[in-house]
Structures are given as C-alpha cells and as structure tokens.
Amino acid sequence: TNSASSRFTPEILVGFLASLVRINRVMKKLVVDKKNLQKNFDQNKDMITAEPLYILLASHNHPDAHQYVREKTLESQRTGKSLRELVKKDKTVQPYLKKFSRKQMELIEHPETYTGMAVQKTEEACAYWRKKLKI
Template identity: 55%
Template structure:
C-alpha cells in the first residue's frame, strides 16, 4: 500500500531525527587557552575548568573532555554525519515521489497552482521541481562529508589545514534545514490519485498471485511448486489468459487447491487483498514514532 511505502520514511527519518538530536547535544567547546592546558586562565582562577564550564554554558555547550589548540574534531564530525545521513533519507523520499509523478505512473505529485509554470518550453508539463531541488541540494552537500573526515587529521595540535574548509560547515546545516522546510511544505499539499493507483494495479494484478500460489503449493508439499507456477506465468503472458484461469485448468494441481482454506482462496480470487499486515505495520510504525518524537 502507499501508506506502507511511506512508513519506510517515517521510520528512517525518525531514527535520523533522534541521531541529529543526540549529536547536536554532544557538540563541545573550549576556553582552555592556546594549547588546552589552561595556562593563561590558571593565572586568574583557582579552578579554570569551572570558569570554562560557566562560559560555555552561556553558549549552550559543554567543555570538551580534552583539547589542545582545537576541540576534538569527532564531536562536529559525528554531528554533520548525522545531518548528511538524514539528508540522504530526505533525498531518497524526494526521488521516490518524483518518480511516482512521472506521466506513465502518475500516482502522486506536487500540488500544481493555476498560475504555476511547469516548463519554460512545454506549457503542459508539471515538473516535480521541489523534489528535484531537494535531491539536487543533497548532491551538493553530501560530498562535503569527505572534508569533515579529512579535517579529523590535524598535525601536532593544529596545522591550520581545516581553517578554510571549516568555514563552510554551517552551509551544510543551512542547506539541510532548507530542504527539510521545502519537503514539509510540499508534502502538506501532496496530491494522491487513488484512481490511478487502482488502474496501475489492475495492469499487473493477475500476476501478483503468482507468489501466494507458489508458496501455498509448496506448503502443501508440491514437489516443484516454483517451476509449476513459473511455467503458468509464461503461458499467461503468451496466451493472454489470466493466471487464475490457467490454474483452475490444471488437473494435477486440483488436489492441492482443494486443501486451501477459505481465507487463502479469497486472496487468490482477490489479489488486491494480498497485502499481508501492511496496514497494521504502517499504523504501528507511525504510532511508535509519534510517541518517540513527542508529536
């Protein structure tokens, strides 16, 4: 179901949100002097570490466990990694929705205002430009994570090779926040075409039952269930007859089919009901993350 497909992103983004929150709280600072040993501050304070903690508290930071001329880089590296990881999930969602808006699929898409221009040259087009923008932003910022990893290396307490690259780190955060805001706004107005979803499903629904047929036959000790069903699918594609029609014509399968329960027969006769626990799982995932994130 479409809801089950979206539950994937509820779960993935929920876990990323927790990770970003965790590492944002682990960012550290220092007021420990040029080499991190409190040389200068110890001239004025009996306990320079208390002074450091008091100053950093005003900035919403904790003191680093250790510092020299710089704070241990892993605090920032982990934080930006959590953001880039979340950005990747966001880009994946944008890409999925963008493909579902393709003309030949057309199941969901961005809301299109009456005055909105879809293409500069083709007036009829409705480009999924917001989703494309999010993926494009991810492509810009994701490779910058390599620079954060490179900046973990600092020769002899600091060699200044991160002084320029470090200045661009805030852009990653700003880019991510902008993408989150854009995704939030466009998803609020997402258009879902249930009729088109049903039509798309109807084009392949007869083949959907190939899996449950094979599994049920195997469970009833058919000696070669997978091959039997595979051959039937080939015949269906060749003759145009439905898989269910061909199934009922197979005398050698009749003894197995007669042992099916009413529920199992119902699924074979109504492929749209072959959704397992998709609905329950979707609700479970959404309820869990609503609770965990306090929504």
C-alpha cells in the first residue's frame, strides 16, 4: 500500500469542503448593482458601438472599416463628442451607412441591444461542459 500519500486524502477532502462552504457563503451575498451597471454602460457605450460599427462597415465594403472606426473613437475620446454623432456627420462614410438595414442602424443607435457572439459562446460552453460532465 501507499500509506504515505493516502494520509493526505482526508486533508484534501476537508480543504475542498472548506472551499465549497466559503464559496457558497460568498455567492449568497452577491447581488447585481443595476444602477452601477447602467452607469458603467453609459460611460462606455461609444466603445461598445465601435465593434458592430466596424463589422457592419466592413460587411458593406468599406475599404478600411477598422482603421476608420479606430480614428473616430480616438476623436470621440479627444473631443467628448459621441462616436455616433461623429460618424453621422462624416460625409465620407454616408454611402456605407445608407446601405445599413434599419435593424443594423438600430444596433448602432442602441448599443445596449448588441450582444455580439455572447449567446453562441455561452451555448457552446454549456454544451461542452454538459458533454464533459455527462449531464
């Protein structure tokens, strides 16, 4: 028998149990601070808008969508004007914006609706762990 290593088994189990008890206690106290979430979102919504904007511009054949949006976000930070405002006033990008569907424009106007690939990634992660854990 391997009695030396077997002596650690109870200690490992007790340590694991203590970890579970602690995380359970912490998780019970967690709450979503909706007011702070909204504040953080409002402070960063232009940066959230940037991703779908460059993807949509590229999908409508803008020659350098990523660089264009990057420059506009920097200008937004520098001037305090919103990214959407700067883009709407830029005549060079109007031909591409006119190609956007109403749903695409709403996504730019209302960045709170943008989820990117979050749903797909969540589903993939859940499927992976269901298979791995056989549940």
